[in-house]
Amino acid sequence: MILRILGQETTTFFTTSALFTAIVGFAMQEPLGNFLSGIFLQINQPFQIGDQIQFQGLEGVVESIDWNSTDIRLNSGEITYIPNGAIAKELVKMIASGSVYRTVDFTTSANIPPNQVMDTACKAVINQPLPNINLDQPVFVRMWSYGLTEVNYKLFYYPKNYSEAENHTDPEIRCRVWYALSRTSMGSEYQSTENERLLQLVSNIEFFRNLTVKAQSLLVENSKTLLFDAEELLDYQNLLSPAMFLVVRGCVAIEQKLVPNSTTITFKPFSRQPQNHTQSSYALKPIVIEQVASELAKYIGPVAFSLTYQAAKEVSSLYWLYASLAAEIENIDQRQEFLRRQPDAPTEKFLIGDFFGEMNLFLGEPLPLVKITAVEDTEIFAITPVAVANALHHDGISINTMSRYITQYHNNYLTGTLQEAPSRILNQDGISEQIQEHLKPYFRRLLDPLVIGYPDS
Structure with a gap:
């Protein structure tokens, strides 16, 4: 109307606009259809990313769904981009789940x-x-x-x-x-902790402290570095055996657990250095002690209260409180019933310089069946019997002498822990004799193949 008032001819204008609109409409028909179909696919979700589908003879896994197309990775590995408009018009078959890799x-x-x-x-x-x-x-x-x-x-x-x-x-x-x-030395080269640092850590270990620097160097050169990812388990599958394990970087969490037998309950922490594992690091709450005492009283009577309060002064956690009190219950079934209320075993963190697996190295005894986890990216130094044999052979130290060191160390630090030598060794020939038998083959490898004799034999 304004154009007409101004005296302008409108016929040509409207004819041109209608034509332009028609051209644009036809040109945008497929993109707009794909866009609207994409909206409906996002809302209805007939299939999701990761589903395996069949479409017009094609079969594959849905990689992505956007506003214009759906991308399918075919079984051949190729990726096909299918317009959403085509998917909305055609039949799509879903493959049963569990076969998408x-x-x-x-x-x-x-x-x-x-x-x-x-x-x-x-x-x-x-x-x-x-x-x-x-x-x-x-x-x-x-x-x-x-x-x-x-x-x-x-x-x-x-x-x-x-x-x-x-x-x-x-x-x-x-x-x-x-x-x-x-x-397993099959990956990319990695610069592990330098030998000087390893030598310093090894020299701090009690039974390697008196070795010469050259012997300690041989100990380092013949051992192996193991790397672990955060939260990765350290078990027989990925630890060398026999070996002793020294933490040189990172942190390892080792579960401390109760080891019951048929008659008694004993403390069995996973020991690393001389320390008192039963010393209380914090006071248990009175309400918690009272609750444990009440549970124990069901089995042994009123004396449970005085025993519980006395035990609470000597233990470091609720787990160990249950462990110490369970020994007061003579009936095995009742004891196990009492221990069902016990919380999960606490863990102890082994930091740089701490080590475990001494009896695995010197006796070949497997590590205790506890959960050992790398808290963070961790480097473990595995000291092997071959390394020990090389170091002792260089310094002229006999197996007898070393076995006495280890026996003394075991009696001072490992007795009553999860790493204590098994009773069959303690009751028969003793630790010293077993260490000699275990280490002798590694010493013989250092000698001439036609071995005539060796002082330690």
Whole structure:
């Protein structure tokens, strides 16, 4: 109307506008359809990221869903971008869950046998699985590409929640595999703690303190550095054996647990250095002591109250209070019933310079069955019998002399702990004789193959 008042011709203008609108409308029809279909897919969610679907003869895993297209990774590994408008019009089939896998790539040197690499990587994931890994499905590794200097591998696993796998589970697996390969010298080179620092830590260990500097150097050179990721378990699968383990970086948490037998309850902390594990570090609350005393009174009567208050002055936690009082209950079934109220075993943190596994090194006895966890990125120095034999041989120290040192150390620090020598050793030939028998083969390896004799034999 304004244009007409101003005397302008409007026919041409409206004709041109209508034509332009039609052209734009036809041009934007498919993008707008995809956009609106994407909105409906986001709202209705007929499938989600990680689901396996079939569409127009294509089968694969849904990688992403945006406003324009849905990306599907085919079984061949290729990614196909399907417009949302096409998905909204066609039939989409869902594949049963549990068959959607992911792959994690890693590379090692071409000089390492593939079977060793694949076995180590699988064990790193299976022995201590991450929460998002579905162990109902297989975890396996395949050699993917081969070069002159390096080999690329793919680790296949099935996530429970596919949407979390890329940002969380995949990086955690890569990290776990790196640590596992580094412990077996199959990963990338890593600059471990320098020998000077290791020598200082080794020289502080009581039974290595009197060795010469050269002997201590041989001890370091013939031992091995092991690296562990945060929250990774230290067990027979990834610890050398026999060996003693020295913390040189990071922190290790070791569970302190109660070891009951048929007649008595004994304190069995995992000892590291001379210390009083039963000394109370903080006072238990009176209301807690009263509650424990009331529970004990059900089995032994009113005397439970005086016993409980006396025991509470000598223990370091509620766990050990239950442990000390359980010995007052003669009936084994009642004792176990009383201990069901006991809280979880406390943990002790081993820091730089602390060590464990002495009897594993000198007697070949396995580590106690307790939970040992790396609190953070941790470096452990595994001292082996070969290293000990080299050091003692250099200084001319006999096995007899060393076994006496270890026997004295055991009696002073390990008696009554989880690392105490088993009764079959204590009751038969004694620790000294068992140490000699265990170490002799390692000494013989240092001598001429035609061994005639050796002073310690």
